[in-house]
Structures are given as structure tokens and as C-alpha cells.
Amino acid sequence: MSTMHSLILRTAGNFLLPLLLLFSIFLLLRGHDEPGGGFIGGLVAASAIVLNLFAMEIKSAKAVLWVDPRHVLGIGMTLAIVSAIPGAFFGQPFFTAQWFTFDVPALGELKVGTVLMFDIGVYLVVIGAVLTIMLSLAEAED
Amino acid sequence: MTTVVALPVIVPLLAGAVSLALWQSRMAQRVIGVIGTLALMWVSVDLLLATWREGILVMHMGGWQAPFGIVLVSDMLGAIMVVLTAIIGLPVAIYSLSGVSARHEHFGYYPLMHLLLAGVNGAFLTGDIFNLYVWFEVMLVASFALLILGGERAQMEGAIKYVTLNLLSSVLLLSGIGLLYGLTGTLNMADLAVKLRDVEDPGIITVIAMLFMVSFGIKAAAFPFFFWLPASYHTPLVAVSALFAGLLTKVGVYALFRAFSLIFDQDVGYTHTLLLWMAGLTMLTGVLGAAAQFEMRRILSFHIISQIGYMILGLALFTPLAIVGGVFYIMHHIIVKANLFLVSGVVHRLKGTHELKQLGGLYRTHPWLGVLFMVPALSLAGMPPLSGFFAKFILIRAGVEVQSWWIVGVALLVGLLTLYSMIKIWAEVFWKAQPENTDVKAVAAPVQGGGLWLMVVPIAGLALLTLFIGLYGQPIYLLAERAAMEMLDPSLYIEAVLGGQGS
Numbered sequence: 001m002s003t004m005h006s007l008i009l010r011t012a013g014n015f016l017l018p019l020l021l022l023f024s025i026f027l028l029l030r031g032h033d034e035p036g037g038g039f040i041g042g043l044v045a046a047s048a049i050v051l052n053l054f055a056m057e058i059k060s061a062k063a064v065l066w067v068d069p070r071h072v073l074g075i076g077m078t079l080a081i082v083s084a085i086p087g088a089f090f091g092q093p094f095f096t097a098q099w100f101t102f103d104v105p106a107l108g109e110l111k112v113g114t115v116l117m118f119d120i121g122v123y124l125v126v127i128g129a130v131l132t133i134m135l136s137l138a139e140a141e142d
Numbered sequence: 143m144t145t146v147v148a149l150p151v152i153v154p155l156l157a158g159a160v161s162l163a164l165w166q167s168r169m170a171q172r173v174i175g176v177i178g179t180l181a182l183m184w185v186s187v188d189l190l191l192a193t194w195r196e197g198i199l200v201m202h203m204g205g206w207q208a209p210f211g212i213v214l215v216s217d218m219l220g221a222i223m224v225v226l227t228a229i230i231g232l233p234v235a236i237y238s239l240s241g242v243s244a245r246h247e248h249f250g251y252y253p254l255m256h257l258l259l260a261g262v263n264g265a266f267l268t269g270d271i272f273n274l275y276v277w278f279e280v281m282l283v284a285s286f287a288l289l290i291l292g293g294e295r296a297q298m299e300g301a302i303k304y305v306t307l308n309l310l311s312s313v314l315l316l317s318g319i320g321l322l323y324g325l326t327g328t329l330n331m332a333d334l335a336v337k338l339r340d341v342e343d344p345g346i347i348t349v350i351a352m353l354f355m356v357s358f359g360i361k362a363a364a365f366p367f368f369f370w371l372p373a374s375y376h377t378p379l380v381a382v383s384a385l386f387a388g389l390l391t392k393v394g395v396y397a398l399f400r401a402f403s404l405i406f407d408q409d410v411g412y413t414h415t416l417l418l419w420m421a422g423l424t425m426l427t428g429v430l431g432a433a434a435q436f437e438m439r440r441i442l443s444f445h446i447i448s449q450i451g452y453m454i455l456g457l458a459l460f461t462p463l464a465i466v467g468g469v470f471y472i473m474h475h476i477i478v479k480a481n482l483f484l485v486s487g488v489v490h491r492l493k494g495t496h497e498l499k500q501l502g503g504l505y506r507t508h509p510w511l512g513v514l515f516m517v518p519a520l521s522l523a524g525m526p527p528l529s530g531f532f533a534k535f536i537l538i539r540a541g542v543e544v545q546s547w548w549i550v551g552v553a554l555l556v557g558l559l560t561l562y563s564m565i566k567i568w569a570e571v572f573w574k575a576q577p578e579n580t581d582v583k584a585v586a587a588p589v590q591g592g593g594l595w596l597m598v599v600p601i602a603g604l605a606l607l608t609l610f611i612g613l614y615g616q617p618i619y620l621l622a623e624r625a626a627m628e629m630l631d632p633s634l635y636i637e638a639v640l641g642g643q644g645s
Binding site for chain 1: 148155156158159160161163164165166201202203204253
């Protein structure tokens, strides 16, 4: 890993990271009706972070990540599973999508559902899993 | 309300996710380990009672009706298996408090344990054949990780065989599912059972049935696909061994029971005769393999195989009594086998080895452990009044009724040889004097005291359960009888799933 001190990669990484993260969130949100979704969004976000990790050493990379990827994995999984439960309170089977509509003053109607929560859970699980794997591999190499 | 059907899957999944989110805190993981399995026990028993009261329960996931959506179905067989999962999960979780080291906990033992339980329960409850495959994979992924937890050389060697064979089995299963889908255009098991009746060429169904038989046979460790099991089961942590021994192969057996009573009952004369041979040879090879071993966990591993034979025997004879016997046998076996592995863990804790040659004299120092070993050991061999006696008795009676004398002979002989193996362990580990010049210390320093009771309480609990089934088996028999009745009349299952009792 330590041999990859490429200035170009580091500079480009700094620019790309916010763009890719934004793109991943875009994918996550549009995924309900169009191509995209939690899995793909998570992969894009994870690859953005991994790109930056490549540009750094493993120690500084770990310092940049302010949460342990395993936490992200666990929290994502909890979110995804909890999203299955609300249906049961309304006398419907698990995983039945629940939709709540809010009126946001300037934007109009906003629909938020348990489906989104599930997708966010998947998004976090993918990020957590990919980063856990990459970090373990990088550590094993050092 | 049918919510109860999904809870045995949701609860361990949630427990696993939460304990993964809290992976830094050892204490939190241990607490969730016990609370999660306790909650699992609660919802499982609840499910069994509900199924007993109201008949087959069906839940259409996400509100999508069968045969298009995925259904979770709890019939008597599924509900019994779910309760058994909980009966193993809780003692293993308690045992792990003392039997799993901090290092292993740090590698994620508890989240994996919950995930394994969720996968097993999912496989027991799903009514969709592709979903069954998915749950198999969930279970396998968790078991792969548990198997190599700690990363010792022997574990890797065992794991490679385990992973290879199980992946092969998954590929066969997937091909079988693909062919079935191509033939009928459905994945719902109840719908499959209906549509397969109208298929013009019954030969192709038998071919697909063979694919399923081989695939589930590998998972169940039946003859001739068993060799991954003795190669791997003695390598992981004892708690993991017990979990595997109790549950994993039985998922394969369950899948055989389900597939060959509900879906593939067109050509019983052919498929079930094959199963009968499989059962007989599985019993024999398992018990003979055990006779050649001199390591406690290896002996027990081989006995899993021979016991699998008895369960398949119940399915193969395919009479009401035989299936009652098969289900009864599964119930008895899961409890007893997990318990024997837990005992072997205590022996290892006290003496630092599993080798029979280096063990001895435990009865002098720990007589209570000898008693706790004898209960499941004699039950395994089928001595009255323990649970194994009735399980074997029902099966042999069923064999006599259809006058299948050779299989009755094999079953009786294997029972005797099982007794021989158990007595061998008893004599070597507990009865003979501690050998003088052993290098036990070199193997591993034996650990004394410190939380030993946490390992003994679950063993005693399971032993009491064995005794209870033996002395008061009537309710268990009734459960098995109901399960057999539902299995022999697939129309009940089909009607429950497709009958449009939308939930």
C-alpha cells in the first residue's frame, strides 16, 4: 500500500469523493422507481471511499474514517430489519410498505415510506461490508 | 394474527444486527446473545401453540399473495423444527458465555450465531423453493464464518472440504430449482405440488427429484455424501460444533421431508426405495466409522451420520407411523446430539484434550459429569426410558409393519453398535484411571473453575428434557402424529397456501 503515493490519485480523490458521495445518494433516492437503489448507491459510495483509501496509508485512512465500518454494517442491518416491522402494527404482514405523506411548505407533498428506510439500511450495509473487507485486506498486506 | 409466523426469523435477525452494531461492547453482545435466544424461544413456542390451535398458518410477505409473492408457512413440522432451533439456541448461548473466549467474541461470534439461527428458521418456515435456497445460503455463510473462527490450521482444512461440498450441493439445488421453474413456471411449493400433477412426462420429474435428493442429501450428510461432516465438525469451537451438530444437517433432513412429501410424491415406488437404501447405508457407514475413531468429537460426528439414517428411514418407509417416528427421531436427536457435544466441551475444559487415550478418571473427580454424559449417551443408543428408546421403537415398529425386515435388522444392529461407541467413550473418559505419562499439559493447559456452572446448566437442562421426553412422551408423540398427518395429506398445505385466506 505504501508504494502508492501518487500525487495525481490523491488530488483527484479529493475532488471525486464529494461528487461520488453525492451521486451515490442520488442513486439511493431515485432507486424506488428507476434504476438505482440502496445496493448500487452503497457500492458507489464505498468505491469513492476506497479510492481515497488507496491514495493514503492504512493508518491515516483509518483515522479519516471516523466510524468503524463494522458499526455501519450493524446499524444498516438494524435499520433494514426494523423497516419490516411497522406493517405488523397495522395488522399487515411484515415488509408491507407503509407510506406517510407530509406537506412541506415550499416543496409540496412529500411521501416517505418504510421502503426508503430499508434502502438506506441496505446502503449502509453495503458500505460497511465493502469497507470491512478492504480494510482487512489492506491490513493483511501491511 | 399471522405475524407470529415471521417472528422466529425476525427476532434472531434483529438480535444479530443489534449485536453487530454494538460489536465493541463484549458485555452487550453477551447480554443480547441470551436475551435474543430467550425471545426466540418465546416466539417459537408461541408459534407452535398457534399452529396447534389453528392449523397451518400462512403469511404472505409484503402483502403479495401466493403464488406470486413469497409465503412463510408454519405447519406442524415447520413449527416443531423452529421450537427445536430455539431449544438448541438458548443453551448454546448460555454455554458460550463461558465457553467462548474474548478473542472469538471479538471476531463476531454472537452476530454470526444469531444469523445462523435466523437462516435455519427461515429455511424451516419458507413456503417458496427459491427462498429456501436463499435461507440455505444465509445459514451456510454464517456457518462458514463460524467454522473458521479462530483461524487454526485444522479448521481451515476442515472448512475447505465443508465449503466445497456445500457449494456443490447449492449448485445442484439451484439447477433443480431452475428446471422446476422451467417446467411449471412457479416457485411456490404448494403451487408446484399442484402443477406437477399435470406434467405430461413424469420421467423428467423423477430426474429433477434426484437432483434435489443429492443436494439435500449432501446437506443432511447422508450416504454417500457424508464425508465433509467428520472432516470438519471436530475442528471449531465446541459451542459451534454443538450448534452445527444439532441443527445444520437436520435442515437437510427437513428439506428432504418437505420435498419428498409435498412436491415429489409422484413416483414413491422409485424415489422412496432409493431413500430407503440411502437410510440403511447411512446408518451403517456412520456407526462403523465411529467405531474406528478415538477422538471424542470425531466419534460423535460419525454418530450424527448414522442417526441421520434413522430419520431418512422414517421418510423412506412413508407410512403414517414411520413418519411419526422420523419426526419424533428428529426431535430426540437434536436435543441429545447438541448435548453430547456440550459435554465434550466440558471434558475439554477440564482435561485440555479430546483424545480418548489421554483422558480418564473423570468419574472419580467429577461424578456428576459422568451422569450428565450417560443420559444423552444412553438415549442416543436407544435405552429405555430415555427419549431415544421411543424414537427407535416407533421406527422399528413401522419397519416391521411393512415387513421390511432387512432395514429393521440394520436399525437394530446400528443401535447396538451405537451403544458400543457410547460405552467406549464412557469407559475411556470416565471410568479408566487417568493415564500416567500423558502429555496433556502439552496439548493445552486445562482450565479449572471460573464459570464452569454456565457450561453445566445448559447440559443439565437438555438432559432433563431428554428424560422428560422419555418418561412423558405422549404430547411429543401427538405433535409428531399431527405433523405426519399433515405431511401425508399435502392438500392441507396446498389449501392453506393457495386457498386465498389472505392475511
